[in-house]
Amino acid sequence: MKIKAEEIIRSRRKTISLEIKNDGRLVVRAPLKTPETLIKRAVEQKADWILKKQKEMLKRKRENPPKQWAEGEKFVFLGSEYTLTFSDSASKITAENGYLTVPAAYKDSAQTAIINWYKKEAKKVFSERVRFYAEKHNIKYTSLKTTSALTRWGSCSSKGGLCFTWRLVMAPIDMIDYVVVHELSHLSHLDHSHAFWNRVSELMPDYDLRRQWFKTHSYLLGKDYFAKERGG
Known part of the structure; x- marks a missing residue:
């Protein structure tokens, strides 16, 4: 299964980092001149971790839906x-x-x-x-x-x-x-x-x-x- 980053943020950092947002999106932060191949490799190497975290985030979202501000919440x-x-x-x-x-x-x-x-x-x-x-x-x-x-x-x-x-x-x-x-x-x-x-x-x-x-x-x-x- 191929995993793709929904967003890549380049900055003056020294290393590549991966972040799973609350909605399950994968965001990659990378140094300014990092080749796409290195980013792709970093994502592939962490595929199991990414899938696990995405499942956790989506489970949290299901269990904590937006408030309706109603009696019993x-x-x-x-x-x-x-x-x-x-x-x-x-x-x-x-x-x-x-x-x-x-x-x-x-x-x-x-x-x-x-x-x-x-x-x-x-x-x-x-x-x-x-x-x-x-x-x-x-x-x-x-x-x-x-x-x-x-x-x-x-x-x-x-x-x-x-x-x-x-x-x-x-x-x-x-x-x-x-x-x-x-x-x-x-x-x-x-x-x-x-x-x-x-x-x-x-x-x-x-x-x-x-x-x-x-x-x-x-x-x-x-x-x-x-x-x-x-x-x-």
Whole structure:
């Protein structure tokens, strides 16, 4: 069976890498002048791995279809799963006792209401966790923002500004802390050099275990099945 890359991205990198997207597409990243024959060979050599990963991604997609924002659907918050329910007596959205309870008045605009709730909760959680680690390790930052980024959990600017996607608030608090420490470490090292990872290790010795969690569980945080919100 022949396997073909749906997309080839050339850049000033030194090696060829293969990536299976959430929809099962194979994307190849290669150095600028890499011959097509070498790319084809790299794909052929990894054929078994590619097919395995594509099956995994497509299985995840089937098991996590786009949200319908309907009663009984499951939503994740701080690593725990909650069942969506609408209540005539609820005055605000809450996540308690296994239920994500939404006022019945929001039933026709549940997507907007729930995403706004996630964003509000994310701001509170990120502010608390960033403040905790910044004060503990005497790290200074200039600003903290919540974004709707789809491709990265957090980012750090050269001016000391920190950004985190609201989707991160679905992760367990230990994993949120890893992303917080990762970005705080960028305040002293704006790259991913050995010095940067040494800094991360100083602040969080078990960071690699938490980092690995994202490689196998990131799809649980809504990147696969949350439709991009309006105005996001």
